Amino acid sequence: MQPATIKLFLVKGSPTGLRTAEISNWTGKAIAGPRSDLDDFLSRPELKSPGVYLLSGIDADSNEPVIYIGEAEDVSSRLKQHAKNEDKDYWVHTSAFVSKDDNLTKAHIRYIEGKLIQQAYNSKRVVVMNSASSGSSLPEADRAEMDVYIERMLQLLPVLGIHHLTSTSLSPEKPNLLNPDKPSDASNQILLCKVKGKLTATGKRSEGGFTIFQGSQAVEQAVDSCPERIIKFRSKLIEKGILTLDDGCYIFTEDYEFTSPSAAAVIIRGRSTNGLTAWRTDDNRTLKDLEREP
Template sequence: MQPATTKLFLINGSPTGLRTAEISNWTGKAIAGPRSDLDDLLRRPELQSPGVYLLTGTDSESGDPVLYVGEAENVSKRLKQHAKTEEKDYWVHTSAFVSKDDNLTKSHIKYIEGKLIQLAHSSKRMIVMNSVSSGSSLPEADRAEMDIFIQKILQLLPVLGIHQFSVMATLSPFQSNPKASIYSDEVPLFHIKSKGVTASGRRSEEGFTVFKGSLAVKLAVKACPAGVVKSRERLLEKGVIALNDDHFVFTEDYEFSSPSTAAAFVQGGSVNGLTAWVNGENQTLKSFESQ
């Protein structure tokens, strides 16, 4: 992803309140804010035009992030309909993306919506309220232009507080294997060999990523953190891990919030990840990073 200058404007002065975000030399613009500021958001003139929007919050039962992706030819009007006709109890924050030069058509925004939904499902780090969407068919030139538009959206999402796309956002989201080149040799590889299983991974932007093919113990100890136990159940249901004889195997890369959470998941108990993960020279992650 290319370096970029981001302009963030806090409309009411609050860093979590109504705000706009732009990237240098990009025709798009983001307008975001909490649901408590929805009336002010709906009055923004930018939202009278075509765009895509994300409604985000937290599931009350699992504590997992929740996301809904939508598109509309008049974003403000559509958001107003959501507020009036649908419960959406999880919805606490809105992020909308429009074009400053009014260059987005209905086909464009449906294409963007479809790709964002696809990426959200692929990340498996949130509850996605949309089913998988095929989006809209576009001419080759338009697809290339919209792919760049989507990359800019992904670049801005963490700035707006939405981090679940972050692993996917480091590359073009439409490569056949979007995670293949995320981890360069500049980021050291660490591993755990314990209780008959072996797992490998690296530090990543949002914590620690365990790689596809890594193993995790099948049975967690009684003292295993409840959050780790629930995470195992959830990732098994989502297919991120699969049961293979007497252990679990990661079917894809997965990013955990910290090295300790990743290590606890692998070993099935409370673990200090800074000392559990070691590199090829048997140096702990803590020792390596202290240098």
């Protein structure tokens, strides 16, 4: 993504309360806030115009993040309808995006909605409450303009507390597991996690914790003493197709970000593991050693 200057305004002074966000030289504007501030949120004059909105929260049963993505020619009116819907009891946070120059049409917002829904499904990091993506056909020039709009949205969403739509891919050049002698880029601090010298996973520190790279290997069976929550999490990764069984081990089909090095290493080894010592460089320095270096 391009470097950007973000202007964040805390309407009530609270960093998690009602707030607006803008990016320099961008015609869009974001309004975000908790559902507890919904009345003040809906009174914003910007939301009387066409836009795209995201309703997010945590599923009570699975404890997984959930999101609903919608569009409306009058965002405020549509959100009032959602507020009356008992099926959306998971909804605790609202983010809406509109245009400062009133140039977003119905076709534009449907195109943006469709792209965001697809992005959410592809991320496999959030439960998408939409049944399908609507989308819209646009002329080539309009598509290019809306793609830039979406890119700016994706820059702002993590600032507003929505981290599930952004990609965890960190570098187009991943270590080649078929050629472990290939030197790693020291500046990227590519790390390895090995299991009994047979299986190898690669990854690195990332903004959200620790990301395991596509092609990494993990044990087929967790040990009996492995915590139940880890076993359930491995099962979810398998259900989502992020882990697939191949010749006696699981393979990561894509980059995946975990909350910490230990959370990533536990999935690889199928047992309790200290990620600071499990992840090592080619020359056997641990992640703990790296973080102690100047």
